[in-house]
Amino acid sequence: MLPDITWKSSDTDRTTATLADDPELTTQLAGNGIFHARFYLLFGATNTGRFRTVWKVPSGASGLRSALGPDQGTVLSSGSSGGPGRWGAHVFSTACIYGVRDGTGLLAVAIEESILTTSVAGTLAIQWAQQTTNATATRLGAGSYLEVRRLA
Numbered sequence: 001m002l003p004d005i006t007w008k009s010s011d012t013d014r015t016t017a018t019l020a021d022d023p024e025l026t027t028q029l030a031g032n033g034i035f036h037a038r039f040y041l042l043f044g045a046t047n048t049g050r051f052r053t054v055w056k057v058p059s060g061a062s063g064l065r066s067a068l069g070p071d072q073g074t075v076l077s078s079g080s081s082g083g084p085g086r087w088g089a090h091v092f093s094t095a096c097i098y099g100v101r102d103g104t105g106l107l108a109v110a111i112e113e114s115i116l117t118t119s120v121a122g123t124l125a126i127q128w129a130q131q132t133t134n135a136t137a138t139r140l141g142a143g144s145y146l147e148v149r150r151l152a
Helices: none
Strands: 004-007 012-014 020-029 033-045 051-056 065-070 085-090 096-098 103-118 122-129 138-140 145-150
Touching: 004 020, 012 020, 020 033, 020 145, 033 051, 033 122, 051 103, 065 096, 085 096, 096 103, 103 122, 122 138, 122 145
Parallel strands: none
Antiparallel strands: 004 145, 012 138, 020 122, 033 103, 033 138, 033 145, 051 096, 051 122, 065 085, 065 103
């Protein structure tokens, strides 16, 4: 089956620690299916605000999600493309907090993916916010995308 790809055409900025669906990176999943889903996230934040994610999945969905990106204690400089990373597998509702490049103009990348099984139809979305409310916005950048492929 061909993947369903949804991408962000513009930046979204937030100055709140309240998790909410991204307005673009969302799709509907059918019930009684097995899916491979990947969120490719280009984000920017200050070290004070940071970037935090969870997944919204249909009720009763099962599986784990992997989270790859800069470790939550890491601040990458403008000249740095590497540093300590996070390599965890989590339930969908576990918050993942990422390290940053200390500004919204210098984006970092996080890749989250899962093989998930649904019993009922519903929404798949990335929910995100700042880790700590800060007046300087945290950004999920244009070019981020959600790719979903039904496996069964």
